Amino acid sequence: MEQFKKVLLEATKEAGKIIQQYFQGSFNIENKEGINNLVTEVDKHSEKAIIDIIRKNYPEHSIISEEVGEMLQESDYQWIIDPIDGTVNFAHGIPICCVSIGLKHKEELLLGAVYNPMMNELFFAEKGKGAYLNDKPIKVSSKTNFAKACLVTGFPYKWPNSSEHPIRVFERFILEGLPVRRLGSAAIDLCWVACGRFDGFWEYNLSSWDVAAGYLIVQEAGGRITNFDGEPYSVFDKETLATNGHIHEDMLRLIRNKK
Ligand code: IPD
Numbered sequence: 733m734e735q736f737k738k739v740l741l742e743a744t745k746e747a748g749k750i751i752q753q754y755f756q757g758s759f760n761i762e763n764k765e766g767i768n769n770l771v772t773e774v775d776k777h778s779e780k781a782i783i784d785i786i787r788k789n790y791p792e793h794s795i796i797s798e799e800v801g802e803m804l805q806e807s808d809y810q811w812i813i814d815p816i817d818g819t820v821n822f823a824h825g826i827p828i829c830c831v832s833i834g835l836k837h838k839e840e841l842l843l844g845a846v847y848n849p850m851m852n853e854l855f856f857a858e859k860g861k862g863a864y865l866n867d868k869p870i871k872v873s874s875k876t877n878f879a880k881a882c883l884v885t886g887f888p889y890k891w892p893n894s895s896e897h898p899i900r901v902f903e904r905f906i907l908e909g910l911p912v913r914r915l916g917s918a919a920i921d922l923c924w925v926a927c928g929r930f931d932g933f934w935e936y937n938l939s940s941w942d943v944a945a946g947y948l949i950v951q952e953a954g955g956r957i958t959n960f961d962g963e964p965y966s967v968f969d970k971e972t973l974a975t976n977g978h979i980h981e982d983m984l985r986l987i988r989n990k991k
């Protein structure tokens with residue numbers, strides 16, 4: 733495990749260095765699907781640096797990474813990479829973006845790291861060994877009073893589903909009088925729940941690379957993470973609810989619009 737951790741941190745820090753180097757500088761920006769779903773040359777540069785480090789050390793492992801997609805092999809180990817989470821923020825010079833890398837063995841996440849170099853914040857967790865921010869242990873908040881909770885969410889660029897639009901769910905939280913923030917980086921949202929800045933986070937339609945590392949970091953910080961039916965979470969789920977545990981049922985009630 734020590735060797736996995738070393739490689740994870742080396743890749744995370746190298747990507748962070750690249751992100752910071754280009755931050756608020758000039759770089760090429762392209763659209764993916766839709767005009768606001770962006771990818772920059774820095775996403776690709778960061779991704780290449782991460783994959784090169786992993787490949788050099790573990791050529792037999794599988795990789796899922798946002799821009800290059802799946803590089804699957806006959807291995808129980810899978811690295812799940814978001815080379816920049818919060819690309820829209822990054823492209824606008826907003827310092828809320830990060831690199832996120834998780835390592836999964838079969839169905840279990842072993843390690844996760846989320847690094848925002850602009851804020852010099854490196855979140856890390858190892859299965860069964862706790863969660864850390866810059867090497868100091870972190871815990872979710874202890875707030876039990878839902879009426880005083882501070883929350884965060886995000887929205888998909890497109891909502892093809894015929895079901896209720898996420899903005900309606902957001903509306904219910906706002907009408908309840910709760911402060912709800914929207915930072916633009918799901919990985920950072922999860923880490924900020926893990927360290928107690930937020931009491932809860934929910935979002936629809938995230939991808940495995942957005943959540944893999946943050947999922948383990950929340951769990952190891954003592955938080956609870958489920959889908960919107962309150963069932964056990966998988967990084968491939970399309971519904972993500974992460975909380976300090978105490979306000980989980982209250983959030984589920986509002987998301988599902990139950991009295
Ligand atoms: C996005 C961010 C954002 C979330 C989007 C994601 P990207 O990731 O995590 O907070 O709302 O759904 O796609 O595109 O910046 O890596």
Ligand code: CA
Pocket residue numbers: 814816817818941942
């Ligand atoms: Ca992302």
Ligand code: CA
Pocket residue numbers: 775798814815816817818819
């Ligand atoms: Ca990304």
